[in-house]
Amino acid sequence: MRAQSTTCRSLDELRTTLRRAAHRAGVEPDLRSRLVLSASRLAAADLAAGRAVSLEVVPPPRGTGADLAVRLSLPGRAEPPSDLDALPLPALPAPAGAAWTVPLPDPGAARRPAAEPGGDRPDPVALLEEETAFLTERLDRLDREHQRLKDELAETNSGVLALYVQLEERDEQLRKAHGRMLRQLEDALRPPPVEVPGLEMAVRYEPAESHAPTGGDLYDWFTLPDGTVHITLVDALGHGLTSTRGALNVTHAVRTLALEGHGLETLVARTADVLAAFDQELMATVQVVRIDPRTGELRLANGSHPPALLVRRDGATRFLEAAGRGVGFPLPGSEVLLRDRLDPGDLLVLYTDGLTESRRDPCEGEQRLAGAARRHRCLPVEEVPGALAEEMHTVILHPDDTVALVVRRARRAY
CATH class of the missing domain: 3.60.40.10 (PPM-type phosphatase domain)
Structure with missing residues (x-):
């Protein structure tokens, strides 16, 4: 696969182009959604002002297992954008823009097919639904894991509470035994x-x-x-x-x-x-x-x-x-x-x-x-x-x- 360079004049065009390119390269839906969201945030101001932005995607050679390289050029800016680390997918500064190195899955691993057949131009709505489904599934997993941890924490707290009760009972027994011993000592020291x-x-x-x-x-x-x-x-x-x-x-x-x-x-x-x-x-x-x-x-x-x-x-x-x-x-x-x-x-x-x-x-x-x-x-x-x-x-x-x-x-x- 060779490098693709595209001039984008709207957010929809930027999102569709980047989403399709990332899909073709095999980027996982989670990373793909983060990449699209990050590029959209950086380019929104320039595109709203009528300034076109340039998007360059360099896929790795087939079978190499290398990363996908993406570069966004913002001609209306003299300096690279700030707060690149705060983006959904953090970026590196590049001349008048930003760059990403996106990891790809193992070449031998099975990749999820696009929701729409048709080779190089899958339906962007289908790709968006795939990302949404992926994120929904991930949220469900996180929710189940959160519930599991809550249950474990409740069980742990119950055990700790039971231990505290046992320790309090033990302390009370020791205090009573100590008191009895001291009273016996007192009785021995103080004659009737x-x-x-x-x-x-x-x-x-x-x-x-x-x-x-x-x-x-x-x-x-x-x-x-x-x-x-x-x-x-x-x-x-x-x-x-x-x-x-x-x-x-x-x-x-x-x-x-x-x-x-x-x-x-x-x-x-x-x-x-x-x-x-x-x-x-x-x-x-x-x-x-x-x-x-x-x-x-x-x-x-x-x-x-x-x-x-x-x-x-x-x-x-x-x-x-x-x-x-x-x-x-x-x-x-x-x-x-x-x-x-x-x-x-x-x-x-x-x-x-x-x-x-x-x-x-x-x-x-x-x-x-x-x-x-x-x-x-x-x-x-x-x-x-x-x-x-x-x-x-x-x-x-x-x-x-x-x-x-x-x-x-x-x-x-x-």
């Missing part, structure tokens, strides 16, 4: 109230963070050989397991020293001496109390801990201030041994600073605690710590671990 005739005792512990129910606030209570009840309250600096370990060391040291018979007023200083070699970073406030359930005699020593609150049967309140410095503080130890008495019906409230310092002013917190203890003093003793914590924590600006421990001397004589 001592059952002693003449005294009613209860305690409430609240962690600063619900997901980490251990902290540096610990208590210990036990009966000494002489029948008195010993109570230790500790608040180690920090949160979490590190502070729990420090507080546990303090309570164990105090218990050991108390059972060895050391005086109450010396326990804080001796505990600081014992633990200094084991944990130089430990800082903890400590309060130690002894109560004789038979007489109500109360003795208290303190090391930087908030003062205990004494609530009389008639509602009168007084904070038991006892100077001293805690473990890890400079010159640790108790300065005084405070003595008082619990009469039948009196209530003693021991606590850590998380109860009174949840707001900005600790003094205001102590006043609120005195009022709350006065209002709740006649509740069953096991309800008092929870009632105090609930009222004191209506507004929490500074969350902290909290212990509220109460001892009430029974009104019935033993």
Whole structure:
């Protein structure tokens, strides 16, 4: 086949000439439609202005498998058109025009016949219908592929959603198991109230963070050989397991020293001496109390801990201030041994600073605690710590671990 050069004076003539030439060369309908559309867009302005354009088509030698070369000359333009890459079939710039190199199918492949027999001049309408049918079929294939991908995506999303549900269930199981483990640890660290005739005792512990129910606030209570009840309250600096370990060391040291018979007023200083070699970073406030359930005699020593609150049967309140410095503080130890008495019906409230310092002013917190203890003093003793914590924590600006421990001397004589 030889090169064909045609002068076209209308869009219809350009489209028909190029469509037939591409068909004869064996260009696939899809590429053929793109080529015709691209050439029409470039030549439309010149043809509308009455300027003829030149179309040159150079078919490859038969059986070579080479590409079809097409060149469009636009005599009304001094420079090649711009945006040739944006055409339906991108073109290369040529002098006063554009050029295409159109790939042809494998020479051995069967080519679709033209819709109209007749050799070199097939019906352009039939060729256009062939292109339309080809494009319609392609759109149908794309639509089917799109639907298939949507179905696969929906199935994948369903699987991913099911996986998320399984992971959430697994996470919930792990959270519950973690919570059970921590509650068991908490129960092991926090002994139940001592059952002693003449005294009613209860305690409430609240962690600063619900997901980490251990902290540096610990208590210990036990009966000494002489029948008195010993109570230790500790608040180690920090949160979490590190502070729990420090507080546990303090309570164990105090218990050991108390059972060895050391005086109450010396326990804080001796505990600081014992633990200094084991944990130089430990800082903890400590309060130690002894109560004789038979007489109500109360003795208290303190090391930087908030003062205990004494609530009389008639509602009168007084904070038991006892100077001293805690473990890890400079010159640790108790300065005084405070003595008082619990009469039948009196209530003693021991606590850590998380109860009174949840707001900005600790003094205001102590006043609120005195009022709350006065209002709740006649509740069953096991309800008092929870009632105090609930009222004191209506507004929490500074969350902290909290212990509220109460001892009430029974009104019935033993």
